[in-house]
Amino acid sequence: MRFLTRSHHLPVRLAVGAYVLNSGLSKKNADEETAAGVHGMAAGAYPFFKNMDPAVFTRLLSRAEIALGTALLLPFVPSALAGAALTAFSAGLVGLYLRTPGMRQEGGLRPTVEGTGLAKDVWLLGIGIGLLIEELAGKDRSRKDG
Template sequence: MSINFRNLVLRTVPGAMILNSGIGKLGMPREQAEALQAMAVKGVPAFEKLSAEQFGKFLSYGEVAVGAALLTPLVPNRVAGAALAAFSGPLLSMYFNTPEMTEEDGIRPSQEGTAIAKDSWLAAIALALLIGEDRKDD
């Protein structure tokens, strides 16, 4: 299996950021897990059924797994892209379902929403990995 530069760039930067974020959340205090869960429920209401501890583990382990998948060359691009799409989808859902994160048009980010709106780049990278060509000459 050869790795091309395009895929290396698409996978390494978000992979490292997501892996680092997940590692930083391992063993997070209950209060932090509760705050993150309260935000996440706006995008994925089913998260409300989890305890704060369960949610904290789900989030931190999930981020570690997605980051590791992106950084592992043996994981095919489409699998890594699917993992990144599964990660970025709920972030975008939370963004669009939290009125204070957008301007009145419901699309452009408000000051409070800018940090989450930037995660739309993760969705774009996921799509690039899912639909990108795996050319043999790269």
């Protein structure tokens, strides 16, 4: 088996992958109340989700998190691909933080106590962007060297 992940990416990919996979697995069999809460928060930030059934939304979110977590954990998934997926997913989470009332202190980006859980998603975004930048810069260097 050929690994496409740089060895120094493994610790961060394992940590983030396990976190995201666990999040997806915890939503897999969500009850109606949990699904309504997850859907309500997403629909409040992203109105195009309003007409979606909460159970369907939560099931799809669970599957997306399970797929992303698994991709991060598997070393043969290229870091550029895993980083792009993590960047897209976490950008949505950061958007949720920025768009949901009560998550930020008045007039700024600093989180409220309630927003701290979502504010940490900026780390996921930074990790995704970091994986992407390194992989894209590495490809650019190899073209110049060749």
